[in-house]
Amino acid sequence: MNDEPEWLVRARAVQALAQSGLAFTRDPYDRERYEALTAIAAQMMAGPSGADPDALRTIFEAERGYATPKLDVRGAVFDAEGRLLMVRELADEGRWTLPGGWADVNQTASECAVREVLEESGYRVRAAKLALVHDRARQGHHPAGPFSICKLFFLCTLLSPEPERLDGNIETADARFFAEAEIPDDLSTGRVLPHQIARLFAHRAEPGLPTEFD
Structure with missing residues (x-):
C-alpha cells in the first residue's frame, strides 16, 4: 500500500500526464495546456514540501517522452x-x-x-x-x-x-x-x-x- 501523502501522488500524476501529453501532441494550443499543467504540478509539489516551484518546473521540463518509472x-x-x-x-x-x-x-x-x-x-x-x-x-x-x-x-x-x-x-x-x-x-x-x-x-x-x- 502506498503510504505517501495524497498531494504528492496527485502532483506526480499531473506531471506524468503533462509529460506524456507533450510527447505526443502536435497541436500548439494543447502544448500550451500541457506546459501549464507542468507548472501546476510543480506548484502542487512545492507547496507542502517547501521546495522551489521554479526549480521543480525546470526538473520536470527536462523529462522527455512518455512518462514511465x-x-x-x-x-x-x-x-x-x-x-x-x-x-x-x-x-x-x-x-x-x-x-x-x-x-x-x-x-x-x-x-x-x-x-x-x-x-x-x-x-x-x-x-x-x-x-x-x-x-x-x-x-x-x-x-x-x-x-x-x-x-x-x-x-x-x-x-x-x-x-x-x-x-x-x-x-x-x-x-x-x-x-x-x-x-x-x-x-x-x-x-x-x-x-x-x-x-x-x-x-x-x-x-x-x-x-x-x-
Whole structure:
C-alpha cells in the first residue's frame, strides 16, 4: 500500500500526464495546456514540501517522452561467510546502502547492477538472481521523491575475495561486509530499507525462493 501523502501522488500524476501529453501532441494550443499543467504540478509539489516551484518546473521540463518509472538497480553481494556487502554513500551524510544506482542505456539491468558494484566497492561480481522488484513508494522509502521509481535487487556472486583499487570514486567512502545481526542502523532509507535487506538474506539462504514483487 502506498503510504505517501495524497498531494504528492496527485502532483506526480499531473506531471506524468503533462509529460506524456507533450510527447505526443502536435497541436500548439494543447502544448500550451500541457506546459501549464507542468507548472501546476510543480506548484502542487512545492507547496507542502517547501521546495522551489521554479526549480521543480525546470526538473520536470527536462523529462522527455512518455512518462514511465525510473529504474534503480542494486546488487546484493554475499561473501563466503554469508555477510552482505554495503557501501557508505557520500551523497547521503555517510549512510549505508547496497551498491547501486540508476540503470544506464545500452546495458541490461543486471549489467548495470554488476557495474555499480564494481564502481562503488571495487568488487567484481556476477548477477545470479533477480530477488526483488519493488515500487519505491509502495515499500515506504523516505524521503519521498518527485518521480515514480522501480527498484531491482539482484543477488550477485562474488568473483574475487579482494576489491580492486578504485581511482576517482566520488560516490562512496567505504565498503564492508556485514552479518545480518550487524547491519548498520544508519541506512540510506531512500535507497534500501531493513525489510528489503532481511528478504535478501532470506533469498541467499534459500536460493529457490521466487522473485518478490510490488
